[in-house]
Amino acid sequence: MENKVAAVKMRNITKTFGNITANDKVWLDIYKGEILALLGENGSGKTTLMNMLSGIYFPDEGQIFINGREVVIRSPKDAFDNGIGMIHQHFKLVDVLSAAENIVLGLREKGKLDLNAVSKRITELCEKYGFDLDPKQKIYDMSVSQKQTVEIVKLLYRGADILILDEPTAVLTPQETDKLFAVLRNMRDAGKTIVIITHKLNEVEELSDRVAILRRGRFVGDMKTSESNAAELTNMLVGHPVTLSIERPEPKDPKKKIEVKHLSVRNIDGILKLDDVSFEARSGEILGIAGISGCGQKELLEAIAGLQTVESGSITYYDENGNPEELIGKDPLEIMELGVSLSFVPEDRLGMGLVGNMDISENMMLRSFRHGKSPFLNRKNPYALAGKIIKDLDVNTPGINTQVRKLSGGNVQKVLVGREIALAPKVLLTAYAVRGLDINSSYTIYDLINKQKEKGVAVIYVGEDLDVLLELSDRILVLCGGKVSGIVDGRSAQKREVGLMMTRVGGAKDGE
Amino acid sequence: MANEKVRNPLFHIVKRKNIPWYKAWAIRAAAIIAALIVCAVITMLLTGENPIQIYITIFKGAFGTPRKTWVLFQNLSILLCVSLAVTPAFRMRFWNIGGEGQLLIGGLAAAACMILLGDKLSNGALIPIMIISSIAAGAIWGVIPALFKAKWNTNETLATLMMNYIATQLVAFFIIVWEVPKGSGKIGIINQSSEAGWLPQIGGQKYLLNIIVVAVLTVLMYVYLNYTKHGYEISVVGESEKTARYVGIKVEKVIIRTMLLSGAICGIAGLLLVGGTDHTITTTIGESRGFTAVMVSWLAKFNPIFMIFTSFLLVFLNRGASEIATVFSLNKSFSDILTGVILFFIIGCEFFINYKISFRKKGAKEEVKHV
Known part of the structure; x- marks a missing residue:
């Protein structure tokens, strides 16, 4: 391939976790000075493969060559010694320390620690590649994007030549993503080798030089990005052709279902998470909620579901006949018993909606176990429901008695959404319903949500992918720092406009 | 490059697949046997008695x-x-x-x-x-x-x-x-x-x-x-x-x-x-x-x-352990030592039920040399 030098060669790499084969005899070449997009659906083994390169896991079989020399990577330290650094989805930073302190943390340099010298070197690096970073700033004062910058600079400071980024844009606004991509291009031009793990096709096309595709733990193929197109990539990803468009039926006879007025919520630490939020959600309509993560989305949904203590304001539910019912002050069970069906797909699926160590049938039981007067459990109905959901939603599982934690993310999500929809809700609250899902599963979920909408359910959909929000929602409420930044029409809104509203209340000019 | 020596680690720890119940119980049984052997060795070193005699004493103490x-x-x-x-x-x-x-x-x-x-x-x-x-x-x-x-x-x-x-x-x-x-x-x-x-x-x-x-x-x-x-x-x-x-x-x-x-x-x-x-x-x-x-x-x-x-x-x-202590006129702490040894093995064997240790395979390195 055009005289390029392979910085990394992975040969016959196999890794299994119990019964699951995460990687099966993978061959992968990463060339010096390129941006490689490692594309794959959820559970296809992208992150596992890269974790073996960065010393988190050790392969069961196979060999790794760095710059032509075979190496054994047993620990992240071995990886660093080979110039490999990885930025994980969850940042590993100490909140109370400054950027510079975090960057030198764990480095065993000789002599006294001279933070000024460190800061100077950091500033040089930043100038070289175009980062925007204040070495003295504390981590807790930083936005997600700034924290990510610290992670990248940390690797560069330690002399990493091969940088792996695991879904770096998942937490960024469109503007921040543009900035990140610009920096990554600078780094490539300076000779660094960059791998980004992603499942977003548009990012592959925008950023990468070459794309390698994994499917179900196997290497499917690689190609130059310039010679590929979205349809072809999708086919390789999924294994069969798929159509990529989200339907958006017109709302039928929308009626007020949920009305939120002047809602304010503080979290346990007394920080104001929602500030005077007002809006209404209507039946037969999808209300999208956009915002940088942590801007009050979680608190908003939890407040409606009765899981969050409210400081002030009101949340009113309107039943079929338009009779109002105040929800604040009721616990989740009372809200259900009143006939107010809130189907809540929490952000943290396994932590809140499901019990990982229980099987699919027992997880179905979470919603229905109270039925009947007998002190004993009725296991038959949940078992039947589990079977139906597995069949209808095409859940990939060894059986009904499989523990939910052993399923992949997409299948976990299907189980949860399937159970919530089986309740025949009037109001469906979902947060990040497709987070981490592959294309196929995502579209299954969009379909399910649309079907609920057509049934006259009021859907409140918290999403992180702006493109999807713009395609799916009838109206979009943009949150910014716990305030309503604006409510726009889903059909006419522009991505850029919404992006600006996410970073500034009202979306006022940001200097451009 | 093909002849370069690469040192794979001697062993690494791998999480097990769902192991069949009989294997799990075999591991537990092996742990108990190992525990009994260690107990016998300890008792022999301290008392000079025949290990079979010791086990009989344990059993007698119980039944x-x-x-x-x-x-x-x-x-x-x-x-x-x-x-x-x-x-x-x-x-x-x-x-x-x-x-x-x-x-x-x-x-x-x-x-x-x-x-x-x-x-x-x-x-x-x-x-x-x-x-x-x-x-x-x-x-x-x-x-x-x-x-x-x-x-x-x-x-x-x-x-x-x-x-x-x-x-x-x-x-x-x-x-x-x-x-x-x-x-x-x-x-x-x-x-x-x-x-x-x-x-x-x-x-x-x-x-x-x-x-x-x-x-x-x-x-x-x-x-x-x-x-x-x-x-x-x-x-x-x-x-x-x-x-x-x-x-x-x-x-x-x-x-x-x-x-x-x-x-x-x-x-x-x-x-x-x-x-x-x-x-x-x-x-x-x-x-x-x-x-x-x-x-x-x-x-x-x-x-x-x-x-x-x-x-x-x-x-x-x-x-059983307290019977050994009585019969061989050792004090109560000795039976505690034996119980401790046995528990150590029983609890320790859970590790081997959940994980297996895979050793470096000989010759496995030769797989791919034509890069």
Whole structure:
């Protein structure tokens, strides 16, 4: 391939976790000075493969060559010694320390620690590649994007030549993503080798030089990005052709279902998470909620579901006949018993909606176990429901008695959404319903949500992918720092406009 | 490049696939055998006895005479009873290590009834009162830490542990109040002549009642945990408190209810000891079973039926080890050493059930050299 030098060669790499084969005899070449997009659906083994390169896991079989020399990577330290650094989805930073302190943390340099010298070197690096970073700033004062910058600079400071980024844009606004991509291009031009793990096709096309595709733990193929197109990539990803468009039926006879007025919520630490939020959600309509993560989305949904203590304001539910019912002050069970069906797909699926160590049938039981007067459990109905959901939603599982934690993310999500929809809700609250899902599963979920909408359910959909929000929602409420930044029409809104509203209340000019 | 030496690590640890149950039990059996071998070696080095002789002694200590067999089953049933008591709390991830105190308080309540009401009521009235007060006392002792946990999220491990000391001191206090004869610091056998408040003997066997009661409790607990709504709620709260709240389970209510149950069963254990077998009370009547029960429950993965085996194993080893200590005239610490060795192996083998160690394969490196 055009005289390029392979910085990394992975040969016959196999890794299994119990019964699951995460990687099966993978061959992968990463060339010096390129941006490689490692594309794959959820559970296809992208992150596992890269974790073996960065010393988190050790392969069961196979060999790794760095710059032509075979190496054994047993620990992240071995990886660093080979110039490999990885930025994980969850940042590993100490909140109370400054950027510079975090960057030198764990480095065993000789002599006294001279933070000024460190800061100077950091500033040089930043100038070289175009980062925007204040070495003295504390981590807790930083936005997600700034924290990510610290992670990248940390690797560069330690002399990493091969940088792996695991879904770096998942937490960024469109503007921040543009900035990140610009920096990554600078780094490539300076000779660094960059791998980004992603499942977003548009990012592959925008950023990468070459794309390698994994499917179900196997290497499917690689190609130059310039010679590929979205349809072809999708086919390789999924294994069969798929159509990529989200339907958006017109709302039928929308009626007020949920009305939120002047809602304010503080979290346990007394920080104001929602500030005077007002809006209404209507039946037969999808209300999208956009915002940088942590801007009050979680608190908003939890407040409606009765899981969050409210400081002030009101949340009113309107039943079929338009009779109002105040929800604040009721616990989740009372809200259900009143006939107010809130189907809540929490952000943290396994932590809140499901019990990982229980099987699919027992997880179905979470919603229905109270039925009947007998002190004993009725296991038959949940078992039947589990079977139906597995069949209808095409859940990939060894059986009904499989523990939910052993399923992949997409299948976990299907189980949860399937159970919530089986309740025949009037109001469906979902947060990040497709987070981490592959294309196929995502579209299954969009379909399910649309079907609920057509049934006259009021859907409140918290999403992180702006493109999807713009395609799916009838109206979009943009949150910014716990305030309503604006409510726009889903059909006419522009991505850029919404992006600006996410970073500034009202979306006022940001200097451009 | 092809000839370069690359050192793979000698071994690395791999998580196992779901291993079949018979393999898991084979590993556990191997662990017990290994433990017995190590025990034999240690004993041989210290006493010079033949290891076969040592094992025979262990077995004799447990089953040597009908009396020893009955004592074994008595110890087994009380240990199992306390283990059954702490298990629902453990399933809820509520670390009740206060079984000892709850048992003591239950026993104290039974003793109080026997002493204070023994000459006033017939056994037909006295025994039901003893049952109720023991259960109530144990339940109250169990629910106090639960209330603190539910209201203020205090640490239940510390609270239940400290409640043990309070219980011990209370018992010590009442022993002085009721001591017979005065100044002896002991209560002695209560109602020796009238046998008031002594639980009935079944078929003339002193221990049979305890064994039957605990057998019934074991089955009930198994059903309660696995087939009832309460049992399901306990599991959900234990696995994920957030999920429990999300589906509308009142977590505080479940914590309090479960600890009432946990304490109540400990109270029954106290009743069986005081009213059924010992007919007296001392501060050490529980013999640390409240703590041993933690191990019984964990080793059995909180399954009441498996707990029969794990408690049997511990009691058997304990009786056998103390027999060795007696026969070969070693002190009590020696039997503790042997029990420690055996537990080390039993607990350690769980690692090999969950993980396997794969060694560097010879020749495997030659696979791909044409790069």
